[in-house]
Amino acid sequence: MNSSLIPEVLDNKRVSYECTCGSHETIHRIYFCRHCHQLRCRQCVSHEVDSQYCQHCLEYIPSIDAKLKKNKCASCFQCPSCMHTLTTRAIITQVPNPTDPTQTQHKKVFYLICYYCRWSSRDIGIPDQSVASGNWPELETPNCKRLDQLFDRYRLLAQKEKLDKEKKRISPRSAIILLDKYGITPSLSPKVTATLRAKMAKSSSGFSLSELKSPTDMSDFESSVATDDVEPLDINAYYNNSLEIDLGEKATLNQQLMQVESQPDKCSQLYPVSQMLLVKHSLRCKQCDHNLSKPEYNPSSIKFKIQLSAYYHIPELRIKSIPLMKKGEEFKLEMTLQNPTPYTLHVNIFDLVDTSIEPSAGIKVAETEMVLAPKDDTADLDIDQNYHSQFNDDKNFISFRKGNKLGFYINVCPLKSGECKFRLGMKHDFINTVIQTSKESSVERQPQILWITHQIWINLGDVQD
Ligand SMILES: [Zn+2]
Ligand SMILES: [Zn+2]
Ligand SMILES: [Zn+2]
Ligand SMILES: [Zn+2]
Structure with missing residues (x-):
């Protein structure tokens, strides 16, 4: 889940659950x-x-194909100017008739256009295509040869490393010598000796080390050398206006980085970008x-x-509203609990005293078990008048009840200025519907009820002095 996709109202960082590894995360x-x-x-x-x-044409691409296509879609392109998806547009043009050059004929041709910023493949001189699926000419990557060379070299190095590792392991030949040394003759262990001999035969008939070029004698490979002949940037030329810059012609940094292989400086060199998978x-x-x-x-x-x-499985704890907090003044904090499961849940909230740090707030929680009604999507339609009386709630502790949600109070007293942060424990039952596979009988296939405890961190923000 991307952080920018979850709005603040849903992903409230004031309440965080402690993972088993110790990190604090919101329930989402x-x-x-x-x-x-x-x-x-x-x-x-x-x-x-x-x-x-x-993401554009929603085509499933098998992993092996994706690797071959460099994780790009063959038929979808992004606008190099504004990053929107390009559309293929068809038009009818007049072309010379091949049989009679004095006459013209109609021909349907296609080109790419961005309906957002009006950039089109004609702007940079890409010829129109006669098929809608494209076959758009691919821009050759500069340094393509060099990159291939590097790939080959590293593949060779990896192969050598792998072989070196295998060589280090005990070889079948030395294993036979060792067996001989300790008097274990082939007659005593015919099976072991047979396997070792088979392994020896296999290694001699297969790939041998001598076939592989050692990395030092790959003479056809040129190492790259850093050069200093980069022209220094003349900043004065920009400041004194002696160099005219047309901002309409210049590609922005985002546009340049979208085509990382060529990094075009001018807008006229921008090329359609293949949609990444x-x-x-x-x-x-x-x-x-x-x-x-x-x-x-x-x-x-x-x-x-x-x-x-x-x-979807753990009761969600939220803060309903935060009143104005003053140091040393106790207040009632209203919190809500929501049951996401289709079962009735029993929840206990308790104070977790942490003696290792000086607490920033003192809290009092009533040790009452709260019964959370199951989640029911039709609950809004079905208004039950006797709903509240079912639970027999203590009005001083439970503030409201609505469907699978309830509100409750805890007493908080900020002890120092700064952030008011404290820890609560939450114990609830969990109905495990995963069928426990039992070999003996099918009678034991009952949902399992477990009690689980979580640690929850609440951050109420800054306290006034
Ligand atoms: Zn697990
Ligand atoms: Zn973790
Ligand atoms: Zn596509
Ligand atoms: Zn565009």
Whole structure:
């Protein structure tokens, strides 16, 4: 999840949950492993690429093809001027008739245009194409040869390193000598000797070290040498206006960096940029290797096969409103709890006393178990008059109740000026619906009820003196 995509109202940094690794994250950025029953932040999960696709044409591209196409879509382009997606436009033009040069004929041709800034492929002289899918000429990357050379050299070096590593391991020949030395004859261990001999034969018939060029005698490879012959920049020429600059002609830094291989200085050299592919990735718990998030393969689907974001499994604690805080003055802080699961949850909130640091606030929490109604999407339609009486709530502690949400009070007394920060404990039951595979009988396939405790950090902001 990108930080810029979550608005402040949803991603409130004032309440953060402590991950098992000790980092603090908001509930939207944390996962809950239902196999280890622990919270996992993005550092505690392994990230894997599932599939590649183009965000514009929504085409699924297999990994091997994506690598060959340098992670670019073959048919979609971005405007080099404003970064919008380019559209293919068809027009009818007059071209000379090949059979009779004195006559003209109609021909449909295509070119790329940006409907946002009106940049078009005709601006830089790319010839119109006769097919809609393009076959747009590719701009040759400067230093392409040099890059290929470097790739080859590093591939060779990697191969050599791998072989060196294998050589260091005990060779089958020396293993046979060792066996002989300690009197273990082939008659005593016929199986071991046979395997070793087979390995020896394999290594002699296969790839040999002598075939590989050593990196020192790759004479055809030129190392690059840094040169000092870069023209110094004459700043005075810019200041004294002796050098005329037309800003309309100059490419901006963003435009230049979009074409990192050529970095054109002028707008007339801007070239359509191939759309980069996006990936769908899955997350796996590092402890138990189970998937915590797995998207559907179909690029146009936004659904998940597995989604264990903590937001869907752990009660969400929020601050309803923060009153004006004064040092030494106790106040009632109203907080809310929301149940994201389709089961009734029992939640206990308690004070976690941390003796290692001087507390910035004293808190008092009533030790009452709160019963959170299950999440029900049809609840708004079904108005139950007896709803409140079901729970028998203490009005001094529970402020309101609405569907799967309730409000409650805690007493806070800021002890010093500066940030008012404290820690709460939250204990709740969790109904694990993952079917426990049991070999003995199918009777044990019951949802498992567990009690889980989390540490939650609350930051109320600055206190007035
Ligand atoms: Zn973590
Ligand atoms: Zn595409
Ligand atoms: Zn544009
Ligand atoms: Zn796990």
